[in-house]
Amino acid sequence: MTGPQIAFLIISALTVASALLVVTGRNLVRSALWLVVTLFMVAAVFTTLEANFMAVVQIVVYIGAIAILILFAVMLTRKVMNETQPQTNSNWWMGAIVSGVIFVGILLMILSVDMPMRPADDVSGQIVGLGNAFVSPDAFILPFEVASVLLIAALIGGIAIAMPREEES
């Protein structure tokens, strides 16, 4: 066991524990805060992969935008479900079986494939490469622009759906 391996095991144990608390928590606000912890730990996993840009984007986009949006939605719909009601539906055991079977399948698939890949030693210049790849016509400018259009469409759609109607206001 080397140092990075121990660090990875600690990070992944914290990730899995907080993900379990997100799924099983009775209090939705606490679930949302555990979701923030999980996403932060995933950012830590990205730093173990030396993908620093992805770690920062994870924190800014997921924690800064999505988790805060979810917290606001939880607080705006607060009084619907209190903690005494059951938080899972009557078919939760079927969901557990399905996800368990899928996990065993993925695990067998991962273990059956021999992966001889080794991480590259030098990952410097990745941010420059990423910036160039996003605007270069030979690389990924089309997906990048499509993602921009998707975001603006989601923005307009979110406003249009959530806006109160005239007669209600």
Next chain:
Amino acid sequence: MIPLEWYLILSAVIFCIGLYGVLARRNAIAIMMCLELMMTSITINLVAFWRYGNVIDLSGQVFAVIVFAVAAAEATVGLALAISIYRNRDTIVANDLNLLKW
């Protein structure tokens, strides 16, 4: 050196926890949170394969950034729908939203 399999197994564990949450939770916003868990587990896979493959080819990271954008769009529209449903029907319990169910 951390084996690639560890990253894939971590990603699979988070994905299946999120899948269980999507199938079992009653609250629509809790289902949305579990969807975010599933999406973020996918980006771990993409970035890990980038790191252990050809690092000059940045497809893995580009793909992960696109997944971020899709997750943000999904959260926006999904939560707007949840708030709109809450305003109209005073519930966000997924079992009660059976208007389209025969």
